[in-house]
Amino acid sequence: MHPVRKQRLILVLVLVALSSAAVGFVTYAMRENMDYFYAPSAFAAGEVPFEKRIRAGGCVVPGSVQRAEDSLDVQFVITDGEAELAVVFDKILPDLFAEGEAAVISGQLMPSGVLRADQVLAKHDENYTPPEVAESMVSHEGCTDGAKI
Structure with missing residues (x-):
């Protein structure tokens, strides 16, 4: 050569x-x-790791939002129609966050099974649902959009 x-x-x-x-x-x-997306039913099945930052999405269960009187702490439950997941958030919620609406939550799963959120994204209008939420959701009576979510 x-x-x-x-x-x-x-x-x-x-x-x-x-x-x-x-x-x-x-x-x-x-x-x-990377944030991995899981539906509440994956949390119930124990498929979600504790050490990673994750995203979860579903419908906020009506009547589940509890706000602390002396701080910004909020506790609520999301569901995909099959299972429910408790969420704790200590910041200001988005204006469009409401019971019965779709939400995507980013945070870390605690050993107690509660998702400690550091970001909550709310559905932004009546025709939009985040794709991850739409794929994981089944028809749920408590959601405003019913079968759309």
Whole structure:
């Protein structure tokens, strides 16, 4: 093999190896920032990890919202029609958050089985339901949209 071709081959192989390593490092770093979506029935089945940040979605059960009088703490329950999940949130809820409406919650599952939320996203109009919620929900009588959710 000619020395110039050999140098080019080595250069190409080094570039491929370095770019593969860079892609691997980026993928590994992104893995820490991923939120996995689970329906309340997955929580009831014990399929949800405790150590990861997760997202859950469902319909806020009517009559389940309890607000603390001396702080921003709110407790409520979401359901997918098959199971229910208790949620604790200590920040200001979105204006469109209401009982009987769809919501997506991001946070961490505590060993007690309660989801400690750090973000609550509410359904933004009467025709929209987040795709993750729509796929996981079955018809639920307490939801405003009924079978749409």
